[in-house]
Structures are given as C-alpha cells and as structure tokens.
Amino acid sequence: MDFAFGDEDEDFRAVAREWLEAHPWGEGGRAWERQLGADGWVGLGWEAEGYGNRRATLTQQVVWAEEYARVGAPGRVGHIGEKLLAPTLLAYGDEEQKNRFLPGIARGEELWCQGYSEPGAGSDLAGVRTRAERDGGVHRVTGQKIWTSLARDADWCFVLARTEAGSRRHHGLSFLLVPMDQPGRVEVRPIRQMTGTSEFNEVFFDGAEAVGVVGREGDGWRVAMGLLAVERGVSTLVQQIGFEAELARVLRLAVENGAVADPVLKGALVRQWAELRVMRWNALRTLGGPAGAGAPSVAKLLWGRWHQRLGELAMAVRGAAGVTGPGAWSPGAYELDDVQRAFLFSRADTIYGGSDEIQRDIIAERVLGLPRDAKGSS
Known part of the structure; x- marks a missing residue:
C-alpha cells in the first residue's frame, strides 16, 4: 500500500x-x-x-x-x-x-455512551446479564453497566441486553437505544480512579424504556461485534496520532533533563518510536484493504502494551521527580502532572476495550483455528 x-x-x-x-x-x-x-x-x-x-x-x-x-x-x-x-x-x-x-x-447536539461491560461481563461480553423485557411496544431495560465513558454527559446510551429469557452466551441479545434522561429509571455513578478523575461510570437501569432495536431482536451479538470492528479500526489510527504527541513530550523531557544520555533509556525511547511507526503502518494497511478476522485484536495487543511501556518510560525519564512531583503528596491534596496521570491511567490499557487475554483467545480461535476452551463454547 x-x-x-x-x-x-x-x-x-x-x-x-x-x-x-x-x-x-x-x-x-x-x-x-x-x-x-x-x-x-x-x-x-x-x-x-x-x-x-x-x-x-x-x-x-x-x-x-x-x-x-x-x-x-x-x-x-x-x-x-x-x-x-x-x-x-x-x-x-x-x-x-x-x-x-x-x-x-x-450537528454535535446529541451525545452518546456505550452500555456494554458489566461487573461480571467485561472482556467476556457474551456473559451480559442486563435484561430487556417487552412492555407493549417498547423494551424495559433492567441491569447494571460499568466502565461507561462519558455517561454523565450523554443524552443516549446504546445497550447490549438479553431480550430472550433463558438464553446463554451470544444468543438472545439485542442492541437497544436508551435515552439517559429517565429519572428514577437511569442512575449514573462516577467511578473515582487512582488518577483522581472520574472518566468512567456505573450506570443502573431500572425498567428504563428503550426506543428502538438496531437490527433484528436477538441479533444483538452480530451488531455489537460490527461496532467493535469499527472501534478497533479507524479509531485506532486516530489514537496513534495522540500517542505520537505523548512520545514527543517524553523525548523533549529526556533531552531537557539529560536522561537521553543514559544508553538504556535512549534505547527504550528508540524502541518506542520504531514500534509506533510499525503500528501506524499496520493500521493503514488494515484500512487500505480486506482485514483478517484477527486484525482488530492484533491492533489492540499492539497499542495497549506499547502505551503502558510509554507511561513506565516517562516515569523513568522523570526520575525521582516522577514520584514526588509538584504537589503529588501535598497534605489534603492529590495533584498529578501530565506524566504521572498518563502513567497511572495506562495501567488499564491492557484491560479495557477487551483484555489482552481475550484478544489472544480470539486470534487463537479465529485465525489459528485452535479449539475453544469449555468456558468459551456455546
């Protein structure tokens, strides 16, 4: 290409x-x-x-x-x-x-959030327990979602819920559109993270009304997987552009404080630069032609661990200042600079969006043709 x-x-x-x-x-x-x-x-x-x-x-x-x-x-x-x-x-x-x-x-007027993960069904999305029952011409959604980004700001949520009683795994699921402004039926609770911020939320549905089903009822798994293919496609390339800016900041810091003179740190910085180029070429190649079944999982495995290593490397470049920082341990305050915040947040990179373990299972089963384990069968 x-x-x-x-x-x-x-x-x-x-x-x-x-x-x-x-x-x-x-x-x-x-x-x-x-x-x-x-x-x-x-x-x-x-x-x-x-x-x-x-x-x-x-x-x-x-x-x-x-x-x-x-x-x-x-x-x-x-x-x-x-x-x-x-x-x-x-x-x-x-x-x-x-x-x-x-x-x-x-028009930028309506904001959405994603109702996929649950306390007992994160990377194993087929294990969702949130249910939706027909009430006349609508579905009533009851259950809990977690790690829901932007839920406090969202006007709508697309929810993967079980609409067929007694169904298991990826059978009997539907992709529902749910308005968030339903007092008493939709509750959002922010989750305070170790960064001190609350990007993620818990969302509780108690008979919340859904206004529609995308695709056919019971065909939610196919629709949900189609969405994830988009999430790990174009979005991955856009994400890498942000990674490049982060890496540039770490490089500038290493030059300014002399850390680049350390041959170990210098080698690690070069490795990060080279791997980011490989990720970009892989993403462009994937977008430029037919992608294999494991392409989204490969992309997730590449960027998740890379970003974690960048956070670790940034702290190493900072040295002792990365631990103390400006006001990091001030009495009565919890203040982090950009490097510290990036390091802490990146701890979750290999978990959210599908854990590394799940991505390796997908590659093993769908690309290499290895047998499924008992838990993954249906």
Whole structure:
C-alpha cells in the first residue's frame, strides 16, 4: 500500500488547518462539538449524504485527525456517537433510525455512551446479564453497566441486553437505544480512579424504556461485534496520532533533563518510536484493504502494551521527580502532572476495550483455528 498523501489530501489538509487555527476551542465540551458540527467536521467517515457532514475519503479522514492532534485540540466528547454508533446505524439500522439519530450526532447536539461491560461481563461480553423485557411496544431495560465513558454527559446510551429469557452466551441479545434522561429509571455513578478523575461510570437501569432495536431482536451479538470492528479500526489510527504527541513530550523531557544520555533509556525511547511507526503502518494497511478476522485484536495487543511501556518510560525519564512531583503528596491534596496521570491511567490499557487475554483467545480461535476452551463454547 502507498502510505503517501496525494495532492487532494494536502489541499484538504490546508482547509482543515486553516479552520482549526481560526476557531478557538477553549475547554472543548458540548459547545465545541456544536461548532464542529455546524461547519461539517463531524461524521467525515460516514458513507452517506444529507446529515450535514462533509464528504471525505479515508485518507482525508486521517489528514483531519492529524491536524486536529497537531494543534492540541481537546478530546472529543461526541466521538462515541460519531465513530461508533453512527457507522453501526449506517450498517445495521433502518431508515427511520438513521434519519432520527444521525443528524443530531452530525450537528454535535446529541451525545452518546456505550452500555456494554458489566461487573461480571467485561472482556467476556457474551456473559451480559442486563435484561430487556417487552412492555407493549417498547423494551424495559433492567441491569447494571460499568466502565461507561462519558455517561454523565450523554443524552443516549446504546445497550447490549438479553431480550430472550433463558438464553446463554451470544444468543438472545439485542442492541437497544436508551435515552439517559429517565429519572428514577437511569442512575449514573462516577467511578473515582487512582488518577483522581472520574472518566468512567456505573450506570443502573431500572425498567428504563428503550426506543428502538438496531437490527433484528436477538441479533444483538452480530451488531455489537460490527461496532467493535469499527472501534478497533479507524479509531485506532486516530489514537496513534495522540500517542505520537505523548512520545514527543517524553523525548523533549529526556533531552531537557539529560536522561537521553543514559544508553538504556535512549534505547527504550528508540524502541518506542520504531514500534509506533510499525503500528501506524499496520493500521493503514488494515484500512487500505480486506482485514483478517484477527486484525482488530492484533491492533489492540499492539497499542495497549506499547502505551503502558510509554507511561513506565516517562516515569523513568522523570526520575525521582516522577514520584514526588509538584504537589503529588501535598497534605489534603492529590495533584498529578501530565506524566504521572498518563502513567497511572495506562495501567488499564491492557484491560479495557477487551483484555489482552481475550484478544489472544480470539486470534487463537479465529485465525489459528485452535479449539475453544469449555468456558468459551456455546
């Protein structure tokens, strides 16, 4: 595959760069999402017209992500709706669902969260216990989801729930669309992490009403797996652009404090740089042609451990200051700088989004053809 960008891509880059430099984003959030949506920068990857988004090729989507990262624009609070739900609706949803939900996502007006993991069903997604029972023409959802990013800000949640009583594993599941504004029926509890922040949440559903099923009832496993393929595809490449910025900060720190003179640390820094290039080429190759069944799992295995090593390396470059830091152990306060926060948060990289152990099982069974273990059979 040719990894170079063409003239049209560079023209698109100039437009993206000019727009980003002309529009201050402040702290991001809903106002920034609406600004992006108003000018058509939401939904570049959608293979559809009429929702307010710009048309863009795959390479132009990469260009936009690169420029967005280059200027240090804020993390997107609308990315779950844009990058995960929208492609899923385009692939599996009906016209009514597309017309109802895609315009709001494209305008940056409606935010979504993902209701997959549960306390007893994280990486083993087929073990979900949240159930949904028919009540007239709607489903009533009851159960608990966990590690739900952006749940406190979300207007909607797409929920994987068991709609067939007595079903097991991946049978009898449905992909439901649930509004979050249902007092007494939907409760969100933030989870305080060791970083001191609360990006993740628990969500409790107590008879919450779902407004629709994506795909057929009982076909939720197929829809959910289709969504995960998107999550670990284009999103992985965009994520790597952020990794590059993080690595650049660690390199600058190593030069500034002299840590780069240590041959061991220098070798580790070079390894991180080289592995990031390999991840990028692998992602581009995957996006540029047919991907094998194990491609998403390979990508997850590559970036999860790489990012953990970067956090460890950043602390090693900092030396003793990485432990004490500015105010890290101040009485009555828990303050972390960017390096410390990245190190602590990266501890979860090999767990969330599908643990490394589960990814290796997928590769073993679906790529190498090895037999399933008893627990994974159905």
